[in-house]
Amino acid sequence: MIAAVTGHMNGDHPEDNLLIARAFGYPDAVSSRMVGVTGEAGVWLVADASGEREVSVPWPGGAISERPEIRREVVALYRSACEKLGVPAREEHGSASPHGAHHHGGAQRGRHAAGDAESGEKPFSTVVRESSWSDHSDSEGATFMEDIMRGKGSLQDYIDLVAQHFYMYEALEESSDRFAADPAFAPFHSRGLVRMPAIEADLAHLIGDDWRERIEAVPATAAYAARIREIAEEGWVAGLVAHHYTRYLGDLSGGQMIAKRVAKQHGLDREGIAFYDFSELGSLVDFKNEYRVALDALGAGLDDEERARMLDEVRAAYAFNTAVFIDLGKARDAVAA
Known part of the structure; x- marks a missing residue:
C-alpha cells in the first residue's frame, strides 16, 4: 500500500509534493517526492539550496491506523498546503467525499470535466483508479x-x-x-x-x-x-x-x-x-x-x-x-x- 501511495503521488501529483514541502517548513524547496507513510505522518525527500533531507509532515487529522485513512490525510495535507500558500486547491479536492479526491492528473482533468458535468457520472478510468x-x-x-x-x-x-x-x-x-x-x-x-x-x-x-x-x-x-x-x-x-x-x-x-x-x-x-x-x-x-x-x-x-x-x-x-x-x-x- 505504501509503495502504491508514494508511486501515485510521485507519478501523478509531483506538484502536490512540492506544495506540501514549501508549505510545511521548506519554502525554497526545488524538488520533493513522497518516500514513506507512517501512522503519524507522511514522509517526503525534499531538496533545496542546502541539500536533501527526509521531512515528516504530521497528518492533519492525527494518527491513523487504517489504509483508507491515508488518502484522506494526503488530501487534507494538500488542501492545507494550498491554504498556507494562498494557492487555489483543484476542484477535485473540494469534495467532502473521501473517494476519488486524488485521482486525476493534468490534462485528464480538463478532458473529463465536461463529461462529468453533463452525465453526473465519473469516467470509467477514474472508477478503475478509485477501486x-x-x-x-x-x-x-x-x-x-x-x-x-x-x-x-x-x-x-x-x-x-x-x-x-x-x-x-x-x-x-x-x-x-x-x-x-x-x-x-x-x-x-x-x-x-x-x-x-x-x-x-x-x-x-x-x-x-x-x-x-x-x-x-x-x-x-x-x-x-x-x-x-x-x-x-x-x-x-x-x-x-x-x-x-x-x-x-x-x-x-x-x-x-x-x-x-x-x-x-x-x-x-x-x-x-x-x-x-x-x-x-x-x-x-x-x-x-x-x-x-x-x-x-x-x-x-x-x-x-x-x-x-x-x-x-x-x-x-x-x-x-x-x-x-x-x-x-x-x-x-x-x-x-
Missing part, C-alpha cells in the same frame, strides 16, 4: 519495494526485481500479442510500451550473458504470470486490460521515480534501467491521458456485471504485485539469515 486505491495489500513483509524507493535496497534487490519483471512481461506481452488485432484491445497496446527487449538487455548488463540460467520466478510471480495467461486463453479482453493497466500505467508513473532512485544509488545509466525508458511514446502525460480515454471508451461498452468483474481483476493484479514483493522480501531474508 484499487484501498485494495493495495499492506503487510509487514511487503517492504521490499519501499526499500528500493527509499534508496535502502541493494543492487541485488533491484536485480531480483528485474528478474521477476521478465516472467511478468513475458506473459503479459505474449497475451497482448494475441489480442493485437482486437479493436477493443488495440487502443491500449502501443508498440512503444513493449518491455521485453529492454528487460533482456537490462538482465544481460546486470547479470551477464548467462542470465537466463541464473534467474527464477518466485511463487507469486509464477502465479501472476499463470493468471495472465489464463485470461488470454479465456479470450477476456477486459481482464487483460486490467493487468495491462496495472503494470504499464504504474511503470509510466511511479516507475519513473524508481528509475531515478536506482540510477542515482547504483550509478546506472540507461544500461540496467532501460526497462523504464519510454521515450518512444513521446510525452508520458499525453500518453497516459490517451490511455485513460481508451479506458473510458472500453467501460462505456461494458455492462454493470462486466465492469464489476474487471474492477475485481484490477484489485487481483495489485494483490499479485504485493505478493511478489512479499516473496522477494522473504527470499532476501532467507539469504541473509
Whole structure:
C-alpha cells in the first residue's frame, strides 16, 4: 500500500509534493517526492539550496491506523498546503467525499470535466483508479519495494526485481500479442510500451550473458504470470486490460521515480534501467491521458456485471504485485539469515 501511495503521488501529483514541502517548513524547496507513510505522518525527500533531507509532515487529522485513512490525510495535507500558500486547491479536492479526491492528473482533468458535468457520472478510468486505491495489500513483509524507493535496497534487490519483471512481461506481452488485432484491445497496446527487449538487455548488463540460467520466478510471480495467461486463453479482453493497466500505467508513473532512485544509488545509466525508458511514446502525460480515454471508451461498452468483474481483476493484479514483493522480501531474508 505504501509503495502504491508514494508511486501515485510521485507519478501523478509531483506538484502536490512540492506544495506540501514549501508549505510545511521548506519554502525554497526545488524538488520533493513522497518516500514513506507512517501512522503519524507522511514522509517526503525534499531538496533545496542546502541539500536533501527526509521531512515528516504530521497528518492533519492525527494518527491513523487504517489504509483508507491515508488518502484522506494526503488530501487534507494538500488542501492545507494550498491554504498556507494562498494557492487555489483543484476542484477535485473540494469534495467532502473521501473517494476519488486524488485521482486525476493534468490534462485528464480538463478532458473529463465536461463529461462529468453533463452525465453526473465519473469516467470509467477514474472508477478503475478509485477501486484499487484501498485494495493495495499492506503487510509487514511487503517492504521490499519501499526499500528500493527509499534508496535502502541493494543492487541485488533491484536485480531480483528485474528478474521477476521478465516472467511478468513475458506473459503479459505474449497475451497482448494475441489480442493485437482486437479493436477493443488495440487502443491500449502501443508498440512503444513493449518491455521485453529492454528487460533482456537490462538482465544481460546486470547479470551477464548467462542470465537466463541464473534467474527464477518466485511463487507469486509464477502465479501472476499463470493468471495472465489464463485470461488470454479465456479470450477476456477486459481482464487483460486490467493487468495491462496495472503494470504499464504504474511503470509510466511511479516507475519513473524508481528509475531515478536506482540510477542515482547504483550509478546506472540507461544500461540496467532501460526497462523504464519510454521515450518512444513521446510525452508520458499525453500518453497516459490517451490511455485513460481508451479506458473510458472500453467501460462505456461494458455492462454493470462486466465492469464489476474487471474492477475485481484490477484489485487481483495489485494483490499479485504485493505478493511478489512479499516473496522477494522473504527470499532476501532467507539469504541473509
